[in-house]
Amino acid sequence: MSKTQYKKFTFGEHLTDEQIAFFNRNGFIHFQGFTTREKVDEILRSTENLQKDWIENKVEKIKGVPIKYGVDVTGQTIVHRFPFTSQFSEPVKRFIQDSHFQELKRLLPEGARIAENEKDGVIFNHYVNTESSNFRQMGWHTDSMRDIFYGKKIMPMLNVGLYLDDSSESNGGLRILPGTHRQNIMSMMFRKAYFLNNGRDKNEMLVDARAGDLVIHDGRIWHRVAMAPVLGEASRRRVMYVPIIVGAYQPKSEQSRTPLYHHFQKLVK
Numbered sequence: 001m002s003k004t005q006y007k008k009f010t011f012g013e014h015l016t017d018e019q020i021a022f023f024n025r026n027g028f029i030h031f032q033g034f035t036t037r038e039k040v041d042e043i044l045r046s047t048e049n050l051q052k053d054w055i056e057n058k059v060e061k062i063k064g065v066p067i068k069y070g071v072d073v074t075g076q077t078i079v080h081r082f083p084f085t086s087q088f089s090e091p092v093k094r095f096i097q098d099s100h101f102q103e104l105k106r107l108l109p110e111g112a113r114i115a116e117n118e119k120d121g122v123i124f125n126h127y128v129n130t131e132s133s134n135f136r137q138m139g140w141h142t143d144s145m146r147d148i149f150y151g152k153k154i155m156p157m158l159n160v161g162l163y164l165d166d167s168s169e170s171n172g173g174l175r176i177l178p179g180t181h182r183q184n185i186m187s188m189m190f191r192k193a194y195f196l197n198n199g200r201d202k203n204e205m206l207v208d209a210r211a212g213d214l215v216i217h218d219g220r221i222w223h224r225v226a227m228a229p230v231l232g233e234a235s236r237r238r239v240m241y242v243p244i245i246v247g248a249y250q251p252k253s254e255q256s257r258t259p260l261y262h263h264f265q266k267l268v269k
């Protein structure tokens with residue numbers, strides 16, 4: 001059994017000193033009920049429409065970032081991983097423009113911004129476990145390692161996860177190693193085999209979240225998504241990630257090349 005006993009918070013108008021201190025100490029923070037069922041449903045519907053459009057038009061990449069396709073429990077084609085989602089979904093756009101969401105930038109130095117058109121943009125992940133699933137887990141990794149792939153210095157970044165389904169051990173669930181955002185660079189590079197290692201860690205913390213919850217993690221923290229112990233509908237897990245970053249503005253365009261780390265991400269199944 002993974003540990004789940006960590007403090008969960010409720011978001012008010014502003015981040016509190018306690019919340020900021022918790023985040024700085026542990027490298028993650030969980031806000032329960034950050035948004036409503038209604039907004040969750042709106043976002044889900046918009047991604048279903050977008051999926052239909054991308055399938056019909058056989059879209060393979062957005063600005064150099066591959067769209068990950070697979071099959072659903074019904075055998076229908078689905079999109080498992082949508083890049084740059086906020087550029088195609090009004091409800092997602094509205095969600096990140098909301099003042100509550102904007103307040104999260106305060107967890108980073110002055111001048112932090114939402115990477116809507118940088119890196120992979122806002123990512124929407126849709127996992128489902130079937131016999132032939134193409135996306136049912138994600139091995140251990142840190143998100144900041146991507147900076148190294150680009151040959152850059154690691155810059156502070158947050159990944160803000162909005163849950164669109166309830167998520168816990170029963171459908172896989174996010175596992176994190178609290179405090180690893182304070183590790184040295186060697187440990188960030190070599191603590192585990194990137195994406196290939198799916199094994200349980202005795203110190204891993206299971207994130208137990210409901211649809212509408214927000215779980216933010218520091219880009220340097222080690223995390224993985226476990227495989228659901230069941231097949232089919234009960235394994236469905238949808239979560240959206242909004243990167244908040246600092247540093248030089250590096251926008252993507254249709255001419256952008258596919259980043260090297262996506263060759264690693266192909267190993268994720």
Ligand SMILES: O=C(O)CCC(=O)C(=O)O
Nearest residue numbers: 125138143161174225239
């Ligand atoms: O699905 C999740 O909760 C985590 C996804 C993730 O780690 C990533 O996309 O980098």
Ligand SMILES: [Fe+2]
Nearest residue numbers: 141142143223
């Ligand atoms: Fe990640």
